[in-house]
Amino acid sequence: xxxxNPVPLLLEPDQLETLLGTDDLVVLDLRSRDAHEAGHVxxxxxxxxxxxxxxxxxxxGLLPTLDTLSDVLGRLGVKPxxxxxxxxxxxxxxxARVIWTLHALGHDHCALLNGGFxxxxxxxxxxxxxxxxxxxxxxxxxxxxxxxxxxxxYILSQLGSDDLALVDTRSRAEFEGSDVRALxxxxxxxxxxxxxxxxxxxxxxxxxxxxETLWAKLHALGVEPGKEVVVYCxxxxxxxxxxxxxxxxxxxxxxxxxxxxxxxxxxxxxxxEP
Numbered sequence: 001x002x003x004x005n006p007v008p009l010l011l012e013p014d015q016l017e018t019l020l021g022t023d024d025l026v027v028l029d030l031r032s033r034d035a036h037e038a039g040h041v042x043x044x045x046x047x048x049x050x051x052x053x054x055x056x057x058x059x060x061g062l063l064p065t066l067d068t069l070s071d072v073l074g075r076l077g078v079k080p081x082x083x084x085x086x087x088x089x090x091x092x093x094x095x096a097r098v099i100w101t102l103h104a105l106g107h108d109h110c111a112l113l114n115g116g117f118x119x120x121x122x123x124x125x126x127x128x129x130x131x132x133x134x135x136x137x138x139x140x141x142x143x144x145x146x147x148x149x150x151x152x153x154y155i156l157s158q159l160g161s162d163d164l165a166l167v168d169t170r171s172r173a174e175f176e177g178s179d180v181r182a183l184x185x186x187x188x189x190x191x192x193x194x195x196x197x198x199x200x201x202x203x204x205x206x207x208x209x210x211x212e213t214l215w216a217k218l219h220a221l222g223v224e225p226g227k228e229v230v231v232y233c234x235x236x237x238x239x240x241x242x243x244x245x246x247x248x249x250x251x252x253x254x255x256x257x258x259x260x261x262x263x264x265x266x267x268x269x270x271x272x273e274p
Contacts, residue, residue, distance in 0.1 A: 007083065009099075009248045010208055011111040013120045016041070016085060024082040029132075030094035031117060039127040041087065041113075041120055045076055045134040049094045052101055053235065058182070059263035061235025063104065063149065069141035077134040080107065087113035087120070091197065091206045097240035100256050103247075106144025112244055119205035148243070150230045150255035152263060152270065158228075159189060159271070165227040166191035169239040170261065177274045181234060182265030186272040188232070192221040196238040199245050208245060215249065225251050232257035232264075 007015070019025055020042055027044035029036045036046040051072045054062040064072070078084055084102060086095035095112045102110045113120065121127065143149075158164045168175050168191040175193040177185030187193070194217065201209045208214070223229060229246055231239040236258040246254045257264075264270050 006109070007111050009111050009244065010114045011085060012114050013123055013125050016113055016120075017125060019083070019085075026076065026078050026082050026084045026134075028076060028078075028084060028086045028095075028098060029117075030086060030088040030098065033131075035089065035117075037129065037131055039121065039129055040117075040132070042126060042128040043132075044087075044128075045132040047076055047086075047098070049088075049097070052098055053237075053258075058266035059259045061237060061260055061262065062258050063101065066141040066143065069101070069105065070139050073141065074139040075134065075136050077137055078107075079137045079139050081109065084110040085113055086110070087116040089117040091200050091241065092116055092208075092244070093196065093237050093241045096244040097237055100148065100236075100240045100243050103148050104143060104145055105141050115205040115207040119207060122205055147253070148255055150232075150257040152257075152259055152267070154255075155188065155230060155257060156270070158230075163227055164190070165223045165229045167221075167223060167229060167231045167239070167242060168193050168261075169196040169231055169233045169242045171195055174234070174261070182261055183268065184265045184272055186265070186274045187261075188264060189271050189273045191232075191273075192223065194218075194221060194223075194242065196233065196241045199242065208248070211249060214245060218246075218249075225249075228253040228255070230255045230257055232260040234261045236260050 028047040029040050029044040054064040086098045088094040168187045173179035175187050231242045233239040243256045
């Protein structure tokens with residue numbers, strides 16, 4: 001049976017239920033392998049989140065090499081044209097990081113399961129147990145959409161521009177510099193703080209908050225859709241969730257800074273604000 005195309009970037013469990021068993025669908029479970037084998041979305045394959053980040057100390061969350069991504073995605077059964085649905089059990093950060101990675105490769109036919117495993121399992125959807133056996137395919141990864149990727153050089157070149165909105169998605173304590181997790185504490189100059197968890201609705205199994213609530217939070221911070229938005233955290237894990245949220249809301253120019261604070265905060269040559 002063919003896939004319904006397109007699908008929303010945030011996919012509800014009921015919507016995913018109707019897609020199960022269709023051709024060219026890949027569901028990636030970003031939880032631990034043990035959790036996956038104990039119960040997962042039927043047909044989902046277990047994916048290792050560590051395969052989607054590259055450490056080059058002090059930067060600990062960089063985009064992997066294209067060769068690595070080709071190998072990882074091919075082993076998971078992902079190939080161009082296939083719909084990829086991701087989920088995790090921590091509010092969507094890991095799943096969103098994979099979505100951002102796919103977007104950077106120009107693979108836009110993908111979505112995040114809204115609410116992740118909590119929403120799926122707590123709302124009565126069927127589970128499958130045991131290991132998954134993906135069929136290896138060929139994937140030739142190319143950086144076909146570099147417009148979703150920010151580097152420290154790019155941010156430096158845009159600092160002070162009225163067209164730029166920097167969104168720091170770490171905790172308030174990290175943003176203000178009282179919780180120091182790098183050589184220096186603080187944030188990139190002009191950044192505003194939106195803790196990634198403030199976009200989650202804990203009463204609805206960690207789904208994204210309603211759009212109108214998210215818009216109100218963004219308006220209060222001066223983050224408007226006409227601007228280019230760069231999001232970051234410490235390793236572009238938390239900020240990937242915010243990238244997905246902004247893209248879901250229709251922002252056209254959103255970049256994720258994968259070097260993030262682990263790179264910026266450890267480079268004494270780069271400017272910071274306390």
